[in-house]
Amino acid sequence: MNQRNNRRLVLFPVPFQGHINPMLQLAQILHNRGFSITILHTDLNLSIHPRTPTSPFAPSAMASANRRCAAPFEERLREEVSSPDGRDAPVTCLIADALFRFTWDVAERAGVRRMVLRTGESRLEDPVPEFPPLQVKDLPGINTAEPELLDQLLHDMTEGIKDSSGVILNTFEDLEEISSRNFPIGPFHKCGPSSSGSLLAEDRSCISWLDEQAPNSVVYVSFGSIATVGESEFSEIALGLADSQQPFLWVVRPGSVGGSELLEKLPSCFLEALEERGKIVKWAPQQEVLAHRAVGAFWTHNGWNSTLESISEGVPMICMPCFSDQKVNARFVSDVWGVGVHLNNGLERRKIAEAIRKLLVEKEGEEVRERAAQFKEKANSCLRQGGSSFRSLDGLANHILSSESFVFGSNKSSA
Template sequence: MENQSINQMEQRKGRRLLLFPLPLQGHINPTIQLGNILHSKGFSITIITTNFNSPNPSNYPHFDFHFINENLSEDEKSQPNIVALVQLINSRCAQPFRDCLAELLSNVLEEPILCLISDVGCYFTRAVADELKLTRMVLRTSGATAFFSFSALHLLCEKGYLPIQDSQLEKPVAEFAPLRVKDLPLIDSCAPEELYELVDDMVNATKASSGLIWNTFEELEQPALATMGQDFGIPNFPIGPFHKRFPASLSSLLSQDQSCISWLDKQKFRSVVYVSFGSIAAVNETEFLEIAWGLANSKQPFLWVVRAGSTSKSDWLETMPKGFLEALGERGHIVKWAPQQEVLSHPAVGAFWTHNGWNSTLESICEGVPMICMPFFTDQRVNARYVAEVWGVGVQLEKREREVIERTIKGIMMEKEGEKLRGRVLDIKEKATRCLCQGGSSYQSLDSLVSHILSFQSFSPVLNYF
């Protein structure tokens, strides 16, 4: 066994890759998954990560980990403005990342490093990699359609769609059909100029990279992938869905409550509505109560993830109506966090009420579960519109009122509308499965990615880094 391990290490020598994730849950998961995918192809993997929101290295003994200090205060880490947080990460991480990278490259004669793969959101890595003469690729953890609309925010400003006016919310965006103005990938809580600056930095750093890796597949997003390939002028590698190759449960930053699986085991086939709005999105107290009553009034069993911070005025369930939980009995099960991939694959789950983060959207499609879409910001809005209007695998919840919620749940769980959605999502599920098989689009794209990375061996980085 020891000799086998030594042989594998020898085979990987000279095939080391550095991965750097944006330290947010929805970005860490696909980065770790990508690391596992590339490790399975014979590469050695080093993860450089911040101390903030770092994955547990003991879960990944086959990776090397290096930690940098992101120099963020506790208030800065917990601020609700996601754009400001990403900008802070980019400004504070540049020097410690450079120091870490330079140290790793100083050992290049002992083990050469082929390239750095950084999250698109970590645009500061462009300047560092250029300075140290290291080839850099980027990973985009959202879908191609959403990133395409992101990259066109300046065009949308010129066309008069932005800044958004309340009277124009339902107006179609002709250049990006079927999006409406309210579906554009913005964040309502931040100044538009901050977002435009962030997008410019991400897009420019991506175009300057040696390739773009996508957690998506051709059969789902071919038009956007084709357009992005032409506009950006760099190689594109759609090799997803990542989680169908390697699950992400070990990289969860929150403790997963396994009690929900034993509860699901007691429920009827496709009878449960699974509700989760991800690791960042929050609702106000009024919306929280409307969601609670809408679920209760639907009379359907439900599994609801209510993490700490899901509402602005409570740590968990303090705002629940008196007697609400007792009245539900066994029909409702509420947890702080759930093993989502395991939940979505459970036969009792009949629908997923989601914020439409890209990971959640892909996971739902790949398990053949139709969606109730309630996006909050950025790419979630684009994803939700495509789920409902292009792929036809869900319905968008336009109003967060209990009567609308009840009616929407009943429609997707009990009526013909739900059966049609389920039929379409099962069809795309099969395509997602086939694309990973030998000869499939993602299978071939991964082979192309491996060949592309190995071509970097002909380049030797300069050793005088200091």
């Protein structure tokens, strides 16, 4: 751990699981670099807010959070800046989630530099023609009855990023071309040990189950903390897993398809497969699962955290994106980086089984497996001394420490 530098950072995550995790990981990284850390959080956890299969993300909830959090957040930030409890480390910088647009105005009034953390794919503002693999259907999209609210939310996020003094990205240079005002210091979760930030209880029995499986034989199936599937899709997933003849670890999150009671409706062939070579859990310690020697493929919704964690462990992916940047992530996984296969045009048991067997056992998937192993090495290399993320972290620390000469508002002109 580096020597303390007498500077304090305030971090403020959006209350979704996929946003909380990277912010906590960033906090650990910066603490190891000598900064004192204060994390502010909301009372409401949007990850457990009621959702429907067709609307897993409610723009109104995020818009409400932006409206209702502004005043109490400003009050608390001012308390932190004035250090009423006698702490001698001054607040040097606020690092907020990019979805919290109001933090710009609050930070300006409080006289604190503001940076943002982007928890998703960083190329979403680039024009589609720059990326030939992308198709129109790959553009980020969320099925919602509130399209105007969603458009406003995305607009505000983009403007908030432009108004910040820098953007911190959970990625590394071998994956993406990064502009000069961004700091790619990922993969966050590989930078050092950190405690779990899971909002759901992790079933660790899956680790002992994995210990009993052959190396690179298991397909791990998890669609994250928000994505949902319908009953017919759920059945096709189950039948595809059964037909693959491969061991599987499947996360069926409470509420994702109505809960475990659906298992009783599944065909006997799946239940037999489950008894012989499958395991279902409500939630799993994903980073540990992906790093396990038995896991040879990851069937994922392609949220950015899951995508990066899979790349970092050299695990090929089966891509089933649901909304937002997941569609872009999936297309890059399959068509640009070549470390996975894309389940196009819906779910069908035969195609599912073919995709699993391709990645795990067939010669056709050897190149995919080899490329995945190469990206694992690149992810490890970038974090070593002299690597791209190591250097970028040095740049980030120096950027934050330069705030003594920072004139508030100058970041707007440099964006």
